[in-house]
Amino acid sequence: MKLSPLTKKLIFFAIQHSKTIEISYIDQNGQQTERKVDPYQLYYKNTSWYLYSYSLDKGDFRTFKLSRITSISLLEKEFDQKSFKSTDNTNPNLNFSLSKIEVIVHKKSRDKLIEGVETGELLEVDKNHYQTTLVLPDHEFGYQYLANFGTTLKIIGPDFYLKNYVE
Incomplete structure (x- = not known):
């Protein structure tokens, strides 16, 4: 679905x-x-x-x-936030913001990207790459999502998001 x-x-x-x-x-x-x-x-x-x-x-x-x-x-x-036990999939740090990210994605990962999150217009950079924007949390789970693309995706901005991602 x-x-x-x-x-x-x-x-x-x-x-x-x-x-x-x-x-x-x-x-x-x-x-x-x-x-x-x-x-x-x-x-x-x-x-x-x-x-x-x-x-x-x-x-x-x-x-x-x-x-x-x-x-x-x-x-x-x-609702009032309840405490919960952190698991491998959750993290008690709920303080994050959504950020608009500029990325370049290889054509072989294009479909995976647009099926996973809402993207802006896909602009062809060259015959193998597209540039687009997406909105993700400035948080471990946003970074984890991007890391799943390995070398087929490059974050080009904003600088603060790239810095947080690298840390």
Whole structure:
């Protein structure tokens, strides 16, 4: 299922503003459920995006694969951040901002890039490379996403993002 580019933006907004969201989710058995969750983090792992959140229905933290979310609504309810145990996939540092990144991507990774995140217009640099913009968190998970491209993607700006990525 193709993920709407607005889904990640809405989730990022909800995380940054501590807003509860309601999602329609299809589990691994094909059952669709409605869930009210307090979103904590988005992270990228093994070619997929995931949402780590506190499920109000289950009373515990849950992870949702974004490609299984069929609809999402932002609710007016604000939530207080709960402490949670960091795992390999999560990090308790929730203070991050979204940054517009300029990149050059090799043609063999172009499809992977545009299927993973919303991009700006793809401008052909030469017969093998494209330049575009994308919006990612200035945070470990944004850096991890870019690192998955290896040498087929080069960050060209802004300088602060490149500096944070290298550190």
